[in-house]
Amino acid sequence: MKEFDVYAYGVIASSELHLLSMAFPLPDGYAEIAESHFMTGGEALNSAIVLSRLGVSVQLDGNWIGDTPVGQRLLATIHHYGIDARRLRVEPGFAGVREIVFSDEHSRTIFGNYVDLLSTTRKWNIPQKADLAKARIVCVDPPFHAESALVGAYAVELGVPFVSIDCPFDQELSRAAAAVILSGEFRNRQYPQAELSELFAEYQQRAQGLVVFTVGDDAILYGRRESPIRQFKPYPVKVIDSAGAGDSFRAGVIYGMLQQWEDEQTIQYAAALAGLVCASFPGVLNSPTHAEVMRFIQAHSL
Numbered sequence: 638m639k640e641f642d643v644y645a646y647g648v649i650a651s652s653e654l655h656l657l658s659m660a661f662p663l664p665d666g667y668a669e670i671a672e673s674h675f676m677t678g679g680e681a682l683n684s685a686i687v688l689s690r691l692g693v694s695v696q697l698d699g700n701w702i703g704d705t706p707v708g709q710r711l712l713a714t715i716h717h718y719g720i721d722a723r724r725l726r727v728e729p730g731f732a733g734v735r736e737i738v739f740s741d742e743h744s745r746t747i748f749g750n751y752v753d754l755l756s757t758t759r760k761w762n763i764p765q766k767a768d769l770a771k772a773r774i775v776c777v778d779p780p781f782h783a784e785s786a787l788v789g790a791y792a793v794e795l796g797v798p799f800v801s802i803d804c805p806f807d808q809e810l811s812r813a814a815a816a817v818i819l820s821g822e823f824r825n826r827q828y829p830q831a832e833l834s835e836l837f838a839e840y841q842q843r844a845q846g847l848v849v850f851t852v853g854d855d856a857i858l859y860g861r862r863e864s865p866i867r868q869f870k871p872y873p874v875k876v877i878d879s880a881g882a883g884d885s886f887r888a889g890v891i892y893g894m895l896q897q898w899e900d901e902q903t904i905q906y907a908a909a910l911a912g913l914v915c916a917s918f919p920g921v922l923n924s925p926t927h928a929e930v931m932r933f934i935q936a937h938s939l
Contacts, residue, residue, distance in 0.1 A: 696720075
């Protein structure tokens with residue numbers, strides 16, 4: 638019997654989220670702020686919150702938390718969602734990982750200190766193999782270099798399936814994953830000249846598990862080695878806040894894997910979950926329950 642459904646390792650950040658009532662301004666321009674919220678940031682934390690709202694038990698590990706009022710509020714938020722935070726380190730003298738997000742109906746613009754986090758001294762925990770052994774599925778973010786790779790290696794050694802995001806096709810976090818999800822933002826940055834179907838084939842022929850390309854409002858591409866590329870059109874929703882959409886989609890994929898669903902049902906569920914998160918503000922903290930996701934799917938299947 639496993640102690641947790643999911644062990645999540647990756648980025649944990651505090652966020653100030655500002656919803657604009659008009660488009661994000663040009664330089665020297667102006668935009669009106671309609672709402673402001675304390676929010677969470679970081680792929681691992683956001684996925685953990687969405688999973689917790691679905692009734693999934695999660696242990697969280699990753700970067701250190703600042704010993705500041707903002708850091709203490711972040712830690713209290715993590716506890717509020719019932720996420721196991723026993724490994725999280727509150728570091729004196731560390732400001733923590735922070736971001737400010739401005740969101741309009743069509744875009745989100747992020748200001749943060751992620752470059753400082755990832756390009757200076759290590760400010761994140763070394764994963765513990767014993768923690769992974771307690772989980773049914775592992776969720777891992779790739780930014781933490783050797784430590785992220787170690788999570789993948791531990792998962793393979795223990796026979797625990799893992800889900801990763803946004804890593805090159807020639808890395809083990811992509812090849813050995815039970816599912817790897819690649820965002821359009823990552824693909825445009827990592828492979829700016831690549832044709833979409835050819836790039837998908839590069840991932841597909843190397844991957845042991847499910848490969849998923851999210852493409853904004855366009856069709857989601859997914860498939861496995863030696864199988865045709867399949868597509869799923871995202872659900873039409875009025876986007877209020879797109880922050881956390883990718884993290885929620887990954888949470889949906891993990892949920893489907895926990896239920897041992899077929900790929901088509903898993904992608905459908907993940908798309909519905911991400912759509913509902915985009916249709917609320919702040920989306921991640923108000924992410925839907927499983928019953929709400931199923932009602933949404935049923936309503937759009939009529």
